[in-house]
Amino acid sequence: MFSIIQAAGWPIWPLVACSILALALVIERFTSLKTPKVAPPKLLDEAITVSRNAVPSPSVVSQLEENSLLGEVLASGFRALNTNPHISEDDLRSTLEGAGRQAAHKLERYLAALATIASAAPLLGLLGTVIGMIEIFGSQAGGAGGVSNAAGGNPAQLAQGISMALYNTAFGLMVAIPALIFWRYFRARVDGYLLTMELSAERFVRHLNTLRK
Numbered sequence: 222m223f224s225i226i227q228a229a230g231w232p233i234w235p236l237v238a239c240s241i242l243a244l245a246l247v248i249e250r251f252t253s254l255k256t257p258k259v260a261p262p263k264l265l266d267e268a269i270t271v272s273r274n275a276v277p278s279p280s281v282v283s284q285l286e287e288n289s290l291l292g293e294v295l296a297s298g299f300r301a302l303n304t305n306p307h308i309s310e311d312d313l314r315s316t317l318e319g320a321g322r323q324a325a326h327k328l329e330r331y332l333a334a335l336a337t338i339a340s341a342a343p344l345l346g347l348l349g350t351v352i353g354m355i356e357i358f359g360s361q362a363g364g365a366g367g368v369s370n371a372a373g374g375n376p377a378q379l380a381q382g383i384s385m386a387l388y389n390t391a392f393g394l395m396v397a398i399p400a401l402i403f404w405r406y407f408r409a410r411v412d413g414y415l416l417t418m419e420l421s422a423e424r425f426v427r428h429l430n431t432l433r434k
Contacts (some may be wrong), residue, residue, distance in 0.1 A: 227433025230348030231340075231406075232348055232352050232353075232389050233276060233389055233392055234414060236248060236342060236345050236346065236349070236389070236392050236393055236396055238390065239259070239341065239342050239396050239400075240392075240395075240396045242334070242338065243335060243338045243339075243396060243399070243400045243403075246331045246334060246335050246338075246397075247335070247403045249331060250331060250332070250403075250407050253259050253330075254328070254407065254410055254414070258289055258290070259289055259290050259291065259328065259414050260289060260290065260337065260414055260417045260418055260421070261288065261289055261291065261292075263409055264285075264288060264289065264291055264292060264295070265291070265293070265295070265421045265424065265425060265428065268285060268292075268295045269425070269428050272299070272428070272432060275432065276299055276302045276432055277299060277302055279303065282299045282300060282303070283296075285299070288329060290324040290328065290418070291324070291417075291418055291421060292413075293320055293323070293324055294317055294320040294324055294418060294421070294422055294425075295421075295422075295425055296318075296320075297316050297317055297319070297320035298313060298316060298317050298422075298425055298426070298429050299407050299429075301313055301316040302432060302433065305432065307433065308433065310426070310430055310433075312430040312432045313426060313430070313433075314426055317337050317422045317425070317426060318422075320420055321369065321418060321419065324345075324418060325411075325415055325418075328411045328414055328415065329411055332404060332407055332408060332411070335400055335403060335404045335407070336400075336401075336404045338396065338397075339397050339400035339401040339404055340397075342393045342394075342396040342397035342400065343378065343393045343397045344393075345389075345393055346389045346390045346392060346393015346394060346396075346397075347389075347390070347393065348389070349385060349386065349388070349389020349390070349393070350386040350387075350389050350390045351386075351387075352385065352386075353384070353385030353387075353389065353426070354386055355359070356385060357383060357386070359391050
């Protein structure tokens with residue numbers, strides 16, 4: 222592997238950095254976008270059950286908030302009622318929408334960086350290809366008027382330029398394709414979570430309206 226990197230020349234090092242960063246982002250997103258950390262299936266029903274007759278205590282609300290991102294959204298509704306028991310329905314909805322936007326921002330964290338890597342990696346590979354072609358033409362020009370020119374240029378520099386061009390092109394695609402696949406996967410996963418949280422918040426607002434004094 223190291224011999225390939227050496228043959229590809231210095232233009233491949235930005236691609237190596239992109240590959241390491243993309244791998245770190247993929248691992249981080251897989252860890253952060255687990256269902257128990259975002260929207261546990263039974264959390265909404267449990268929150269409605271514990272507040273069947275009244276708003277739960279602040280300690281219970283804090284536990285709910287620490288449970289998951291959906292728990293943060295639901296806890297914001299409880300806190301709004303604790304702060305102002307006569308809060309209007311519109312203000313209550315606005316509170317949950319604000320918490321939902323914050324949760325959405327956390328869900329979408331690093332996705333833009335992953336998309337940027339997927340877009341930039343082929344361009345970096347193309348840059349390496351262009352530099353490799355320059356090496357090829359340089360080797361041809363260097364042999365002009367001499368013995369090397371009669372032999373078709375400097376063979377070592379010619380081979381180095383071709384390998385640099387091909388290795389960078391291939392490595393750029395090897396970085397870009399998985400990054401694009403994982404970005405689309407995480408994007409679909411986030412959209413699904415956002416829909417779940419939106420539907421849960423709508424149901425929770427209707428429940429909180431029954432608790433308003």
